[in-house]
Amino acid sequence: MTHDLPQPLIDAAALRRRLDAGRPTVLVDCSFDLADRDAGRRAHAEARLPGAQYLHLETDLSGPQHDAEGRFRGRHPLPDRASLAARLAAIGVAPGMAVVAYDRSGGPFAARAWWLLRWLGHAPVAVLDGGLAAWTAAGGAVEAGPAPVPAPATAWPPSPEPALPVIEADALQRALGRVTLVDARAAERWRGEVEPLDAVAGHIPGAQNRFYGLNLDGDGRFLPPQALRAAWQPLMQPGEPVVHQCGSGVTACHNLLAQAAAGLGDGVLYPGSWSEWSADPARPVARGQPCRQRGG
Template identity: 60%
Template sequence: MHPLISAADLRAWLARRPETVLLDCSFDLADPSAGERAYAEAHLPGARYAHLDRDLSAPKTGRNGRHPLRDRPAYAAWMGRMGVAPGVPVIAYDRQGGMFAVRAWWVLRWMGHADVALLDGGLPAWQAEGNAVTADVPAERPAPAYPDLPPAMPRIDAAQLQPRLGEVQMLDARAPERYRGEVEPLDPVAGHIPGALNRFFKDNLQPDGRFKPAEQLKREFEALIDTERPVVHMCGSGVTACHNLLAMEVAGLGRSRLYPGSWSEWCSDPSRPVAKGAAA
């Protein structure tokens, strides 16, 4: 599947493929129950809720970042509970321009599931097309645990990344003031990994919350990085980094690598280097 699907195309798609699994990934970092409350009030008919902390992340240890990846068997069991099986399409969405739904998209691709896309513009785009929402929670239709397939998305960890600083291209998806280390509302240390460049994930979006056209994204990424070289994506906790990764896929710039632990994991070890200010 293409990484994005429009609200109009999704409506037609669901008429043809009613077995499609819809995942509402709405979330709020400042209020972790807000997304679930919003889902309870209104969501796409048939959608299930995917909680960033509970479903899409492992428990925190203080050294593994704020949203560490779960192990693959845990994700496989969760996917089965959501009704995801090989060949079953999955559409993820949220209310925040894909800020959190991109994590579900990446996780499913990492688990080897090819048939997954993001609803471009999320719930607001769906409603703007005049489509219905509901408060009804669908009946469960669990499937067996998802089979162990080869990952379709590569990743890198801190131990692999640190000796390659200065060699790999890194894109940090956080807001510019956080990247520069001027403010840090979420993590104990301010700054960024030395050598990383900044691409705020919201720069991928148009004012209405939908992604920019592929050609525009391509021009913007090509102006920032050497797209012929490998790219490592990071952010605060490995979530919005997936937004830049998906945007590069939309732009036709190939798959790049995610550093899931991102800044929250990196800065938990005082022996790791820290940079501040704008990129040199």
């Protein structure tokens, strides 16, 4: 289905024009704080784009941490696809409906929603560049109080197969050395100097480090496409898929969005990321700065 939504990013001025023109759009607030799981919901009640619905990282945009056999899948595994589609329908997302996601943290949680909708096969979705701060800076109105009750859409099935590629831990371990692997965590976590969230410090052998915050300018907006392209192309190897990971599969989506915004296509997500990988003592771990990173 064709649509008129700019992708993968929409700036605040363009979103205001879209809403003022009455173009149907579901706004989704994905604000979250890893240190306070209820902070995003509180912030949503205090100030949000008019009509925006709230999606919680852990209860809406992630699945159970353990599978049916009790195996740990990481801190923020992918949700069940049918359950996510039903949740989206409940907040008014119908097939072909434009969706704009935003947050208050430079885009990582909104990028997670952007990636998940596309994974379901829902194409018209974008991230509000700069989030709530950019919206208010552009003169956009906000509302507060109890969230509006959405008009639910008819339940819709996700695409029969995931529309974006993922790779699981065993397959990734077999592919090491034959894929370009990029870790979105802060450099000190990648080097293994600190690890505030997971039991083991370090990184997956062969992973390059590209902290997701480097995708943004000083105002919290994504760098222009040409600047993103200049930053990302040296990390890539001809003929190799680019696999993105982070701590738990969330900020990796920010790098996936940056790759798409740079015009470099879609990468592959390793959903379990370091939290899953490091929980298995049989998997290899690297620490420190290698003598030479691939790609320069």
